[in-house]
Each structure stands twice: as C-alpha cells, then as structure tokens.
Amino acid sequence: MARPRIVVVGAGFAGLGALRRLERRIPKGAAEIVLVAPNDYMLYNPLLPQVSSGLLTPQSIAVSLHRLLRRTRMVPGSAIGVDPHRRVVLVRKISGELVHERYDRLILAPGSLTRVFDIPGLSEFGYGNKNLAEAVVLRDNVLAQLELANASDDPVERRQRTRFIVVGGGYTGVETAASLHRLTDEAARLYPDLAQLISWHLVDIAPRLLPELGESLGEKALDLLRDLGVEVTLEVTVREVTETAVTLTDGRVLDCRTLIWTAGTSPSPLIGTLDAPTEKGRLVVGADLAVPDHPEVFAIGDSAAVPDLSRDDEGARCPPTAQYASKQAVTAADNVVASLLGRPLTAFKHRDRGLVVDLSGKDAVARPFGVDLAGFPALAVTRGYHILTLPSGPSRARVIANWLIRAVLGGEVARLGFMHGKPSTFVDIEAQHYLTPEDARSESARLTAAAGQG
Numbered sequence: 001m002a003r004p005r006i007v008v009v010g011a012g013f014a015g016l017g018a019l020r021r022l023e024r025r026i027p028k029g030a031a032e033i034v035l036v037a038p039n040d041y042m043l044y045n046p047l048l049p050q051v052s053s054g055l056l057t058p059q060s061i062a063v064s065l066h067r068l069l070r071r072t073r074m075v076p077g078s079a080i081g082v083d084p085h086r087r088v089v090l091v092r093k094i095s096g097e098l099v100h101e102r103y104d105r106l107i108l109a110p111g112s113l114t115r116v117f118d119i120p121g122l123s124e125f126g127y128g129n130k131n132l133a134e135a136v137v138l139r140d141n142v143l144a145q146l147e148l149a150n151a152s153d154d155p156v157e158r159r160q161r162t163r164f165i166v167v168g169g170g171y172t173g174v175e176t177a178a179s180l181h182r183l184t185d186e187a188a189r190l191y192p193d194l195a196q197l198i199s200w201h202l203v204d205i206a207p208r209l210l211p212e213l214g215e216s217l218g219e220k221a222l223d224l225l226r227d228l229g230v231e232v233t234l235e236v237t238v239r240e241v242t243e244t245a246v247t248l249t250d251g252r253v254l255d256c257r258t259l260i261w262t263a264g265t266s267p268s269p270l271i272g273t274l275d276a277p278t279e280k281g282r283l284v285v286g287a288d289l290a291v292p293d294h295p296e297v298f299a300i301g302d303s304a305a306v307p308d309l310s311r312d313d314e315g316a317r318c319p320p321t322a323q324y325a326s327k328q329a330v331t332a333a334d335n336v337v338a339s340l341l342g343r344p345l346t347a348f349k350h351r352d353r354g355l356v357v358d359l360s361g362k363d364a365v366a367r368p369f370g371v372d373l374a375g376f377p378a379l380a381v382t383r384g385y386h387i388l389t390l391p392s393g394p395s396r397a398r399v400i401a402n403w404l405i406r407a408v409l410g411g412e413v414a415r416l417g418f419m420h421g422k423p424s425t426f427v428d429i430e431a432q433h434y435l436t437p438e439d440a441r442s443e444s445a446r447l448t449a450a451a452g453q454g
Helices: 015-027 045-052 133-148 155-161 171-188 211-228 267-275 323-341 376-390 393-409 427-433 437-450
Strands: 006-009 032-037 041-043 062-064 073-083 089-093 100-101 107-108 112-114 162-169 199-204 228-232 238-243 246-247 253-255 258-261 266-268 282-284 293-301 354-358 363-368
Touching: 006 015, 006 062, 006 100, 015 041, 015 323, 041 100, 045 112, 045 376, 062 393, 073 100, 073 246, 073 437, 089 107, 089 437, 100 437, 107 246, 107 323, 112 258, 133 155, 133 171, 133 228, 133 258, 155 162, 162 171, 162 253, 171 211, 171 228, 171 258, 211 363, 253 282, 258 354, 267 282, 267 293, 267 437, 293 323, 354 376, 363 376, 376 393
Parallel strands: 006 032, 006 107, 032 073, 107 293, 162 199, 162 258, 199 228
Antiparallel strands: 041 062, 073 089, 089 100, 112 266, 238 246, 246 253, 354 363
C-alpha cells in the first residue's frame, strides 16, 4: 500500500510545531511528510520589533527549518488554493510555477496578514512590520528620514521627516513604537539639531492599550510609553495618508512621512478557497481541530476558529497567539496520527499561561499565570520566555549575544541599504494571488489530469 501523505501549509509556530511532532510520532518511512512554505525559515515574530530597531540582527529570529526538520520534504512556495474534494493543495512556487500537492491528511497553518481598511493612501504610503523584509526596510527608512532632515534647511520638510506615527495599540504597535523610539534617541546624538524635533505618536481606535493584559498593566504600559516621550492618543485612528501628512479622525493633520501600520491581523485568504464555513475569516474547526465536513483537513493557528474549552462561555474561541498555536500544533499532529490509525481523536484544551510585552531597554510588562509584573521582574520574565520559546540553539545564542552586545557596547546607527522599495503584506495586495474556490477546483482538475491522476 502507498504511504499516506501528510501536507502541512505554513512554517510558523503552528506549522513547525506540527511538523516536529509528526517527525517524532511517525516511524521513519511510514508516511511522507510535506511542507509548503515560501521561506526556509520559521520567523520568530514576537521579536520582530527588536529587529526593526536594530537591537537584534534579522538572522537571530530566522530559525532554519533545515536544522529542525529531518524527514520533511519542503516545497518552496505559497499555497494559493485548496480543493478538498480531490484532496489537492495548489502551490505557486517561488519560481512562479503552479503545481499541486496531493494529500491524505492536511494541516492548514497559513498564518495571517496585516489587517488594513479602505483608508486613502495607506497601502501606498504606509509601512508594515510583519516580516523580516518590512522590519529591515522600516529601520532603514526611519534612519534615512533623520539623515534627510539633517541635510535640509526647510523647516517644514524637517518637521515632516522627524515625526513618526504608529497605528495600533496591540503588542506589535506598542513594542514597535518603544523600540524605534529608542533607535531615534540613539541617532539623535549624531544630529543634535534634530533632538527637539523628533516626535513619536501612537494612535489606536480602542479605548485602552493592550486590553488583553488587563486595565492595570495596560495603564502601566501607557505610562511607560509616555515617559519615553511617545504621545499616545486613544479612540482615534487614521482617515487619510499622503506622502507628507497624516489626517486623523479627530480632525488633526500631522506633517509626517513615516506611518507604521500595526492595527491587527486578518486570517490568510487561503482559508476562503476551501468553500467551508468560516467565522470572521477563520476556518471553523471542531474541538479536535478537524474541519467538520472534511475530517482529513485540520486547521490551527491564526487562521482557525478553535473552540476554547478552558472557558465556560459557549462559543468562546482561542486567541490567535503564538502560545495557543504551539499547543494546537501538538494536538493536531497527534490527531493526524490517530486518524490514520483509526483511533479516537483528542480535543484541544489549553489554559492561557500569560502574556509578555517587551518595551525595549529596561522596560517591560508581563502577566505570567495571572500575576501582574512591571519593571525589571517583567523584563526578566519576558526575555526568559523568549529564550525558552525560540526553537533552536543557534537562535537562542544569537539573541542572547545581541542583547549582551547592546548592553555592553551600545547599538549601531547605520542603514543597510534597503531604503528603496517598500515590501508590503497588506491584505488588499496579497489577496490578488489567491484562487477562488471555483478556480481552485478547476486548476486542481487540470493539474491532476495532466499528471495522470484525475
């Protein structure tokens, strides 16, 4: 009999966790394991703001998949459609070639994209901070704006280039604002005439920062940001973005050439190609993480609406965090193995262990196991959590080394040459590359027929 083929889409916390569990559980040669992902690394994105500020090097949080996976065949490309009736995943390789991957079991962990709204000028002039390319380009842009401002005698241009606006009061927005503020503080020593001009703003439509941390720690984070010099405005968002100004919904027009958009995420458009029930764009799955009408398909992570059995309220869903994705990965892999062996599946249940927010420097807030922490204890917990969660030894060593170098020798204020060109993960751009359910069925029929399988 042919070996069963297990295909995993995505190599984030959920996808990589599932693959490592599958390799441990399945005897060598008993099944074919396939990964579909555009990159050959897992991005440890909780530390991405520290890459954008230069505290960490990009390689520090790019965890090599070749080091961690021994028996998985990697297909370098993006899954752009799924035909669950033929059990086929449509893949656009990084070469541009469209191919198909047949599966007996499928684990969908495609992650999420930056959530944007129909705001004039946002996609054209906004900067994201969701992948390594965006983080490096963002850092180069911030430093370039200071260089250009220092070289200009025009007071209006200098004001535009020295004002930076971050949109989003969640983890990424708060950490990005704090980290990049420290970067511009370091750079200001090189441009003393700009020191009084540099300003950072954080705006968010919500009434509180970091609501997941609770009111007390949210207020503490707000105080820490304001102590750094970040102007925080809540219950306000962006109305329009131009090359030189940002208009807010409270009517203010701020001279600004750098708007950083971190206002949440949305599930991968891949989920919509299955033509299966969704909830707020996330694929609805049972407590066993399987899709009800397609029990051979499992979904985990940001793009799955997973019942939260640890809460009493009916209809509660697990939050789309790295912590939950990593735990779901183990259950999904175990259930794939159980389904192939004809054994009962296990329900996913996990109780939140807490949250951490690193505000760079010596500032942090954390809530491990429901205990509110701030200051050095929070920083110790936060940094310790990241070191324990990073999945490879070389990555841990690089991160620790980078932190020590910054603490002892200080940082480097230098661009890396990525100012020109601005990659984007905004969903209205990315969505153009995904198939409709009808197109997915049509393409899968054509490709399988051409391969002699249809």
